[in-house]
Amino acid sequence: MLCSYKLWVQASYPPHLTVLNQNSNIPIPKTKTQFQRKSLDGRFDDIDDDADGSGLRKFALPSHVKSITSTSNPFVKHCLKLKSSSSYRHSHASALVVGTTPIREIYRYKESSQEKTVIDCLLLLENAEIPEGLDTHSCHVVRVGSMVMKKLSGVQSAESIEAIALMRFPTSFLNLTVDQNKSDSQSWFPSTHRILVLDGIQDGIFLLPGCCDPFNEKALRASRGASFQLPIVSGSWYHLQTLKDTFNMKMLAGHPDIDGKLKKPFSLSQEFVHSVAHVPSCLVLGSEGRGLSEKSQLKCELVSIPMTGKFESLNVSVAGGIFLFMLQPKN
Structure with a gap:
């Protein structure tokens, strides 16, 4: 299942986020108003x-x-x-x-x-x-x-x-690559029970470099304005590692179960879901074209979606939906 990196996290947030209105992909120097x-x-x-x-x-x-x-x-x-x-x-x-x-x-x-x-x-x-x-x-x-x-x-x-x-832009949008004053990861989200992290492409979303701008025309239309409703933080792997260490999170990554891989993926079974039900977690999904980055594969525990037949991958939105549904605490 090759998909676009998305991460999920659990934590507790502070009340307010400062607006950071910059894109993580394209560094924008501050200019005069x-x-x-x-x-x-x-x-x-x-x-x-x-x-x-x-x-x-x-x-x-x-x-x-x-x-x-x-x-x-x-x-x-x-x-x-x-x-x-x-x-x-x-x-x-x-x-x-x-x-x-x-x-x-x-x-x-x-x-x-x-x-x-x-x-x-x-x-x-x-x-x-x-x-x-x-x-x-x-x-x-x-x-x-x-x-x-x-x-x-x-x-x-x-x-x-x-x-x-x-x-x-909503005050819930924060760009860590621009605002160096927001180094305290506990202030990034109001809650870190489940954070979706996008890399290269419910309580909040973390965007890694290379992600689509959440405020572009197509993203706004497809999400029906969700970019204005969810806390969104844009940062680097360094910031994500800080978040992981702060809340002692488990790093999971969706990956197809293909022979020859160095790490054998866990199966997204009910047993596996129960084992991480109360653990702060990040879920990473790789891009449909390139799959997971080497860094994601090294830092995360790989998890595959059980499939019948010989198909090896799912569309990222389908795979992401399955993961997000299965990893809900009630499941």
Whole structure:
């Protein structure tokens, strides 16, 4: 079963995480905060202003702007760059969420958890109503034409998408490769009962180098906005080793039972599940193409999913689902 590395951990977390808005794959140097100001000729000018000391870049759409009809508008270009560039997205600590359903789900989750959802701007198709549940949320609402909506959403029929939200990264996102002050692993997650760690590709997620940006367009659409709902920590093997040592975790890795391997994998049996039921655990799944890295194979106890026939691997999402279900404490 060759899959994308994912790790699972158990621990207890502190109440708050500081927002780190950087991508683990692409080191982004801290820059001065930049605000966009509309000049006399109608263009937006950058203004350096690092008053908040965040080191993040900000693009502020003037409050008097209520509609955008041109795809050449600077704000539209800004949004398009947020969609296409991970480094740009992380330097602004913002992501574009396309579609009423994920926007509403993110907002409802934040409300239920009493956490503030920051929607910097809600782009609505002309004549479309504000999505139910968001009509009381105070944010900058801008009406856009069908051509603008089509360009930003990436779909051919603009009528199928009525809303796009420009959202700030959640405070539950932390990048350890950038924030050197968050070295205390006990503050990374609110709970470490089960942490999913992705390497090279429920209480939280740990991203190792080479992982997909959790705030890119496809990830947000596939996860239905889960990136805004789960604590996510991005770091290196050094940080993961620190987490393991702090909570004395068992390192497990999904791997097919193939003859000739140096280490014989354990079978994901009910007996095995019972043996680790009360042990803080990390589950690592390797990428579908390359499988587990050598480091994962050396540091982890290999576990295979019993299969009939001669098939040797499973799709990573299928394999991950089986592992996550079986390793739940109740199982």
